[in-house]
Amino acid sequence: MPFITKMHKTVAIVTCSAGIGYFLGKKSQFASESFIKNTTTVLVPLSPVPSLESGHSQSVAVGRCVQDPDSEWLSSIKRKILLFTRNNSNIYAKSVPSSQNDALVVRDEGALQPSYDKAKSNNVSSPVGQIVKHGFPSTDNLRSYEDFIISYDRRTRTANWVLEHLTPEKVTRVEGIERSKMKFVEDQSVHMFHRATNKDYQGSGYDRGHLAAAANHRHSVTAMSQTFLLSNVAPQVGAGFNRDAWNNLEKYVRALARRSKNVYVCTGPLYLPRKEPDGKLYVKYEVIGENHVAVPTHFFKVVVVENQDNQLELQSYVMPNQPLPDVKLHHYLMPLEMIERAAGLNFFQNIPKSAFKKINAVSGS
Numbered sequence: 001m002p003f004i005t006k007m008h009k010t011v012a013i014v015t016c017s018a019g020i021g022y023f024l025g026k027k028s029q030f031a032s033e034s035f036i037k038n039t040t041t042v043l044v045p046l047s048p049v050p051s052l053e054s055g056h057s058q059s060v061a062v063g064r065c066v067q068d069p070d071s072e073w074l075s076s077i078k079r080k081i082l083l084f085t086r087n088n089s090n091i092y093a094k095s096v097p098s099s100q101n102d103a104l105v106v107r108d109e110g111a112l113q114p115s116y117d118k119a120k121s122n123n124v125s126s127p128v129g130q131i132v133k134h135g136f137p138s139t140d141n142l143r144s145y146e147d148f149i150i151s152y153d154r155r156t157r158t159a160n161w162v163l164e165h166l167t168p169e170k171v172t173r174v175e176g177i178e179r180s181k182m183k184f185v186e187d188q189s190v191h192m193f194h195r196a197t198n199k200d201y202q203g204s205g206y207d208r209g210h211l212a213a214a215a216n217h218r219h220s221v222t223a224m225s226q227t228f229l230l231s232n233v234a235p236q237v238g239a240g241f242n243r244d245a246w247n248n249l250e251k252y253v254r255a256l257a258r259r260s261k262n263v264y265v266c267t268g269p270l271y272l273p274r275k276e277p278d279g280k281l282y283v284k285y286e287v288i289g290e291n292h293v294a295v296p297t298h299f300f301k302v303v304v305v306e307n308q309d310n311q312l313e314l315q316s317y318v319m320p321n322q323p324l325p326d327v328k329l330h331h332y333l334m335p336l337e338m339i340e341r342a343a344g345l346n347f348f349q350n351i352p353k354s355a356f357k358k359i360n361a362v363s364g365s
Helices: 071-087 116-121 221-226 238-242 245-259 336-343
Strands: 003-008 011-016 019-025 041-045 142-144 148-153 158-166 207-210 233-236 262-270 298-306 312-320 356-359
Touching (some): 158 245, 245 262, 298 336, 312 336
Antiparallel strands (some): 011 019, 019 041, 158 262
């Protein structure tokens, strides 16, 4: 089943069981997560495809043509894709084995390698294919799991952010699904050069702190076990933080989820500057283990609550990664704009600020 990750007019970049590909149709309607039916479509695989999935209508695999109804038509499709990739360079992959995640440009020379003679004859300047002929340095920072999505940072060996959707059902305890039965494991979809291991945390003095909390996903063994992937973990101070203040924030978010219609949570690390004795600002953080897993200076959690009356509330928190006093959670509320500037992110930007009845517990005007 393909996973639609980006859409532009009638073109979408998708991932499927065979790898990553472009999906182009005459119609822009997508039927759930299956290919468009009753529409002329084209799948351009960017990794070797042994066979096309069923359910395609008049599908053509460029570079491995199953059908070639019109060579001119096929050439025009190639040109459209080249123009599309030139204007839309952010291509992301679903969580699949690293050998597929890293192979955005096929090892087969024929697939999605532009025909430069044809391009020149049609007055189309298409340098993209040549630029990426030997592969992108990275494109797979997005990873989709059963119940949350991660943006992974290969340099820090932790996530940039983790996004969750919580409901009363997801946070309700289910008989037989126990955190105590779970184990932290490496994320095999991350290249071995860029992933954290349990050994990195041994003797470091830091806890393996969840970003998507395990107890947020009690409805499914798979969903809870995936929260123990080390890509969903960052080094956190134990006593006074992970086991106390941060844990209290996680419990509070679950309490919101139990009494609300929907709760959306985005969590991640921060690496904030600090003024040194010379008066200059520096960003400094510790790294642990042989893989140099970064220890964040702070963590953020941004929460959007949709109550039973469909009213929206926004809460945004920042906590320093250190033992914290036992104080009320509202002391850690932080204006969303400050978190966005520090993190280099934009949260829930599809919701206009005027739509929130409350922001950080302050009633909207």
